[in-house]
């Protein structure tokens with residue numbers, strides 16, 4: 428295999444942080460190359476350098492052996508480099524075709540040549556082996572197909588280097604399988620694929636080689652066949668990672684959350700959401716499993732007070748059915764939202780301010796706030812420039828740790844945690860899982876919504892499965908397995924009508 432793009436000696440500093448330190452990365456035509464590392468190790472920075480959106484302080488890029496300089500993503504795209512962002516950049520109301528061609532429409536005598544655009548997109552869809560309907564509006568598509576639109580956008584622009592940033596975070600297991608088959612096919616046709624991910628089992632499954640970054644430096648680049656997930660985790664963190672498991676007997680106390688007859692009407696393409704009864708008791712972790720987009724986000728919003736719903740919600744014996752988030756928090760709720768950038772944090776404020784939100788009342792000395800922040804950052808291993816750095820300067824995983832640290836430190840009787848380990852590294856997952864188990868052991872209750880079945884199986888005392896807005900099945904801890912949960916999640920059509928009621932547990 429020949430070198431398609433070679434990065435040599437890439438160095439990038441953000442103030443005091445050395446995000447990339449003399450990094451070499453050689454991407455070969457026809458390989459899937461995984462890039463792994465802890466949160467803040469410099470993966471996104473390196474990819475941004477490759478995509479022309481970050482300018483390195485030092486280092487060179489060569490494309491097909493020829494030195495190039497990227498001053499913008501436009502230059503990188505012109506050099507055949509495509510990026511599939513973690514958060515899709517699509518127009519919801521546009522069709523698949525219009526999204527793919529947007530900004531690169533073929534024209535004939537100054538007029539958009541729709542016929543040739545349609546033909547090319549149809550040919551690409553076929554070549555990619557996709558089932559996409561080119562005229563479908565993107566808003567009607569599930570995540571896996573939206574992602575295909577993003578990939579087709581890059582291929583339409585003739586990309587033969589494809590960067591994918593955490594591409595499976597929002598996919599179902601089946602969609603992930605399809606994506607990997609497609610990636611392997613693209614690689615066989617000579618495309619160089621870079622996969623940035625925290626999921627080491629996926630690295631093992633799909634990649635040919637893997638580069639490990641640690642604190643801005645390359646630790647190693649190895650053939651995937653010559654390594655193991657444990658060895659990669661050790662290379663990333665410098666220590667052995669142990670998985671935390673809920674093995675302490677449950678001794679649940681009083682209910683800290685009771686949801687009864689909750690209803691959210693259907694909206695647009697989203698089905699109505701119904702929950703007849705769900706309860707979280709002190710000292711237990713109750714999981715909600717389901718594929719993203721099946722109503723989990725809306726259900727959580729209704730529980731925490733961000734979305735109106737009929738029915739009743741009680742937190743710690745206080746009826747909060749009509750209360751806003753603030754009053755629910757006062758009743759004893761902490762909340763780790765999935766979208767920590769938009770909902771969980773104020774990106775323009777400092778880390779210190781973000782850690783203090785909702786924690787203190789009255790007047791506080793800035794020095795005390797800073798000490799509190801420095802302490803929480805240290806205990807939670809938040810890697811950034813310091814308490815006064817802006818939240819927006821943190822890497823994704825470190826931003827998540829800040830939100831989690833703040834919410835856990837409230838020691839509220841009820842914690843609602845929505846995909847708390849999405850985008851965080853193996854070491855942080857271990858840490859967050861231990862913290863959630865400690866929260867349970869301290870006699871608090873956790874409602875854990877997660878797309879990761881392994882997370883629910885490791886931690887939850889009971890799991891409810893949500894499909895198409897309805898709770899279709901419930902499993903006690905002893906019954907939990909990937910097979911059972913996966914089956915309940917995919918048998919939506921069969922199960923939804925018959926088992927829509929969540930049985931009241933022990934009532």
Ligand SMILES: Nc1ncnc2c1ncn2[C@@H]1O[C@H](COP(=O)(O)OP(=O)(O)OP(=O)(O)O)[C@@H](O)[C@H]1O
Pocket residue numbers: 441442444445446464465466467468469470471472473810811812819820821822823824825850852
């Ligand atoms: N625009 C920026 N301003 C200041 N610091 C930054 C900026 N971008 C990145 N950093 C810092 O550079 C370091 C590397 O960040 P980067 O986002 O590349 O890490 P990452 O490996 O992608 O992490 P994650 O897995 O959490 O996404 C981090 O310490 C981060 O705080």
